Amino acid sequence: MSALPALVSVDWLVRHQNDPDVRILDASFYLPNQNRDAHAEYRERHLPGAAFFDVEVIADPASDLPHMLPPPEQFGRQVGELGIDNADRVVVYDANRFLASARAWWMFRAMGHQDVMVLDGGLAAWQAAGQKLESGEVRLPARRFVARFRPELVLDLDRVRAVLEDGSTQVVDVRS
Numbered sequence: 001m002s003a004l005p006a007l008v009s010v011d012w013l014v015r016h017q018n019d020p021d022v023r024i025l026d027a028s029f030y031l032p033n034q035n036r037d038a039h040a041e042y043r044e045r046h047l048p049g050a051a052f053f054d055v056e057v058i059a060d061p062a063s064d065l066p067h068m069l070p071p072p073e074q075f076g077r078q079v080g081e082l083g084i085d086n087a088d089r090v091v092v093y094d095a096n097r098f099l100a101s102a103r104a105w106w107m108f109r110a111m112g113h114q115d116v117m118v119l120d121g122g123l124a125a126w127q128a129a130g131q132k133l134e135s136g137e138v139r140l141p142a143r144r145f146v147a148r149f150r151p152e153l154v155l156d157l158d159r160v161r162a163v164l165e166d167g168s169t170q171v172v173d174v175r176s
Contacts, residue, residue, distance in 0.1 A: 004089065006105065007120040010129045013091055017049065023084045023140075025053040025092045028123070029067075029100035041095060045133040047119075047126055051082045051140060053092065053104050067103075069154060072147035075111050079147070083140025086113065093119035093126070112148030 016022050026046045028038040042052045058078045060068040070078070084090060090108060094101040101118045108116040119126065127133070155163070163169040 004115055004117055006117060008091060008117045009120050010125050010131065013047075013119055013126075014129075014131065016089075017047075019089070021088050023082070023088045023090050024048075024050040025082065025084075025090060025104060026050045026094065026123075027053040027055065027092045027100040027104035028094040028096055029055045029103075030096060034096075038095075038100075043137060044135055045123075046135070046138070047093065047123070048132060048134050049138060050093075051138045053082065055100055055103060058107070069107060069110060072111060072149040075107070076145045076147035079108075079111075080145040081142050083143055085143040085145050088115065090116040091119055092116065093122040095123040097122070106153070110150055110153040112150055113145075 013024070017024065024047050026042045028042060030036040030038050039052060039054065042050075046052070055067050058070060058075065059066070060070045060074075069075075090113065092101045092104040092108075094104075101122060105116050105118050121128070160171065164171060
């Protein structure tokens, strides 16, 4: 298990953003009623070196439900295409109060990658600290990422119903 914290500060990321094993991902996502385009906003402004982690694309295409966790092989291929390998420390952030960065953090953990952190305060904290932004797309050379699915981190509907009934697990619903 990794000793990395779940959250890192802007100061930590400023000190480590150029480390060769640090990869930054903008995982912004907006609900349809927000009428915002996360990818377009990413292209306008993002943290230096950040690639775009698209939860609409890195999802199970066989599911009729949106944003479902993809199969491990697909996750590994798509994350590798973002320039990430298994030795990297990944920092995710978003511009929507942790909605999608926390999901991306969980997706990496569910796929066996422990070295993943969320930027505390996201894009807003980065900007409030006076840190620079850049625009355009960041395309890093593809690398090999091998996903190792951890089924204990994913509950299906039957299991959620069971833990709600028996009280064995705390369930948190982040929907508004």
